[in-house]
Amino acid sequence: MKLAVCINHVPDTAAKITIAADGKNIDKTGITFVLNPYDEIAVEECLRLKEKNSGEVIAISLGGDAHKETLRKALAMGVDKAVLLKDDSPRDSFSVSRALADYLKEISPDAIFFGKQSVDSDDAAVGTMVAEMLGLPSVSVAVRLEIANGTAIAEREIEGGKEKVQATLPAVITAQKGLNEPRYPSLKGIMAAKSKPIEEKVPAATQPKIEVIALRKPPSKSAGKIVGTDSSAVSELVRLLHEEAKVI
């Protein structure tokens, strides 16, 4: 099986976000960037499928040189090949998807994996957009996956339950937490990844369709009211919720 996994290099979820002077981007100074946590799950799923069915896993990342760090992490986890689509021009989900779809079309994998969303733009769009561009079926937010006889059967989370979705291969799957528990790269893997080559390609330029007018901090909430420090505060809390907030 030829498996592809598209991965992104994003601020650590614990990072403090500050806005850059241009008012449209984040200030990257001092921020640790990591392999997007959902993409890590996608990488793990590919490795497990490969271990079961043999084949190869190709990790692809679109971005500047900094993305090599994340590709190395994927190599350390065990992917066979890493490809950097080198471009650090501003892109939206649509133009990111276009570049990935163009490359994926060249290598035509049997299954293509993504994380369900990238924790920077939180768009939750790229995997399914790529599927549409390639004319492939897709399952997003998968928490269970079985691949047999050219068909993927996946469970995806929906409100109040799950939905079992069937898709014929080749297909796109986007990974949600719960699909698996990603492995830690072994020391041997980390060492080996250092010397593995990262293939570089330059994707075609695409105009984004989305323009960020302003990036800003959410209005800061002033710390609330401490109603009390023991159970005598309970009736006052209920009164506040009922009369002031009017939520009960």
Place this chain on the structure above:
Amino acid sequence: MKILAFAEQRNNKFKKSSFEVVRTARTIADQTDGEVIALVIGDQVQTIASELGGYGAQRVLAVQQPKLEKYSSTAYSKIIAEVLKKEQGSVVLLSATAMGKDCAPRVAVKLDAGMGSDCIVLKVEGENIIATRPVYGGKALADIKINSAVKVFTLRPNVFPAGISSGTAVRVEVVDIPLIDSDFTSLAVETIQASGKLDVAEADIIVSGGRGLKAAENFKMIEDLAGAIGGAVGASRAVVDAGWRPHSEQVGQTGKTVSPSLYVAVAISGAIQHLAGMSSSKYIVAINKDKDAPIFQTADYGIIADAFEIVPALTQEIKKLLGK
């Protein structure tokens, strides 16, 4: 603007968020001398569809056939895109639900349209719409503009008002969009409902428990409070990782994003990744024994005390108030 509002249904029932989508379309149409066309997809949805008139749809279209009873990413997106083209609309609104988030990216590609996902504000500005959407797990807000001719937006559930139905029923137009087998390459074959429990993503009130509850069985107290107040049970990641609660209840950056009217955080410290999922709640109550817990910075009301003492008392007090 001519707006197509996709009104999601499951089991021939609309979600509240479907009404929010139609109402928001109405609000935009009112400011742009526009029109709202609501679209319902499913099997025999014609009967329920007329209800959408009450939320401001001028026209209601139904695309129905037995094969559409279950959601299909490929078929549903094709229908939405085809209808928009036929009607020459310029905006598609969907809810940022499991279905909407899955469908909208395909719709956008089919229409060569930019997409704004999980928006919390849509503001008409001249000929365009400025959307505000949380990014970086809600640690920043982006104001965005879409520059393509057609624009697709998904709306975060529970944020836009649905208003009250005016009761106006609209005659439903059944539209035929020819579909072939290859339009169903991704298809939901089965729905596995979680014992009819209220989902955190849809609940108007959520009571969440954290690691401070010490054991799975102590969630009984959280369930009791949620039951009394008519809410859903949520959990922090620490609790889900410990296996005390299912992942479907996890709130936060790697769980669900929720915006209920009331969020009660019990024995949850308020880590940044937890806040990412719930800070847009209208009212937040924190119960924590540590006065320095970060959750108090976000909470509207806090009680600094032992949850084991406060929660049962709170349940009693709420039962008293609600006459239960």
